[in-house]
Amino acid sequence: MIPVQGHEGQTIAVLGLGRSGLSTARALRAGGAQPVVWDDGQRGREAAEAEGFALRDLARPGALDGVALLVTSPGIPHLYPAPHPAIAAAYAAGVPVDNDIGLFFRSYATEDWGLFSAAPRVVAITGSNGKSTTSALLHHILTEAGRPAQLAGNIGRGVLDLDPASDGEVVVLELSSYQTELARALTPDVAVFTNLSPDHLDRHGGPGGYYAAKRRLFAEGGPDRAVIGVDEVEGRSLANQLSVGPADDRVIRVSSGTKLAGEGWNVFAKKGHLAEYRKGRQVASADLRGVAGLPGAHNHQNACAAWAAARALGLGPRQIEAALHSYPGLPHRSQRIAEEGGVAYVNDSKATNVDSAAKALAAFDRIRWICGGLEKEGGLEALAPHLGRVAKAYVIGREAEHFALQLTGVEVEVCTTMERAVDRAMAEAQPGETVLLAPAAASFDQYDSFERRGEDFMAEVRLRLG
Structure with a gap:
């Protein structure tokens, strides 16, 4: 568990008591906060009450009096098509609204990090399609290379259920637009944008709102390195906004089906062959055609994104290629x-x-x-x-x-x-x-x-x- 920092002695409200909500309440209590919780469903309320949490209907008048923060679960609308009544009440009362992702980024680093020989790092991966495969693949690559790693977010465990950081560890987070749109802190070391296609448009008020939710991971977080899929115009625009010039290797452009030229850092797959270019020269390659766990051009794009993130973390091409061939694939995804x-x-x-x-x-x-x-x-x-x-x-x-x-x-x-x-x-x-x-x-x-x-x-x- 990652105890939430910065709220000792404060009353913190938690709305939604599914996996992330209950995890948040536990982490708040472990960090010295006093959580009050609510779920519109009886099952969620019963589960929380069984763990000794105080229930409070957060939409009732006066329910947020004395509350320092409202933490909401990702599936609960906070803007479109309309805010949940408890969130609307928080807006009216001036109570800040956050989610578990924001709490994680404010609480993961501790004083113990000063004793580590290598600081832990966080890779956050978002996009419409492929983010689960890219996240699981990167975690697999790191594990096969002997790097300590944890996987969480929209896949695996909730972020606050992670173990405290260890020396040189990498946390890989899959983040949905529901998670990135509201988090008050987003500070990954490496951020990945796989692609964008129309989805969740009612929740985000249209395609512009959906893109804006994804873009927050890069605009708010200021990652050291950004891996951007550029097969759609939104990715090309994002890469352009983040880069100060053609040779800026803080942005790694990724494509499936298009050879990427230029002086920057590029990773692309074409006809089953992955190539990595830096400063206009090829520096590594891999044959993806025999990788059973990654069939098809869309999975080759995922392989390129995971490859680029792994390279940004310092792994060598041969380490990554060997791990690709042992990747078993994710359930329900090809x-x-x-x-x-x-x-x-x-x-x-x-x-x-x-x-x-x-x-x-x-x-x-x-x-x-x-x-x-x-x-x-x-x-x-x-x-x-x-x-x-x-x-x-x-x-x-x-x-x-x-x-x-x-x-x-x-x-x-x-x-x-x-x-x-x-x-x-x-x-x-x-x-x-x-x-x-x-x-x-x-x-x-x-x-x-x-x-x-x-x-x-x-x-x-x-x-x-x-």
């Missing part, structure tokens, strides 16, 4: 679960938006595609260039018929349930094809998480394969 009769089965349930599903489709040649769910804003037009790879689509979800109508130019079967979709796809799959779950939609119409959806897919496949 996860190869079986192969039988020449047919491969891949679980990419994390492909919850159109952009990530398009990248999943681009990774395979002939696909039996299981898709559908709770549609997000923007429609499915961005999938059109990749539908030529699809032998047939099997659509699930409560709105399967509406989803299917948007898939023009490809054979479609409305299945509604995962059971029927897997049954039909496996019955029709031919050698050389891939049965791919890449929904291009959220899971909440049928499942409580993308993980449960992926687990259902895997269970149905394994049931039939025996």
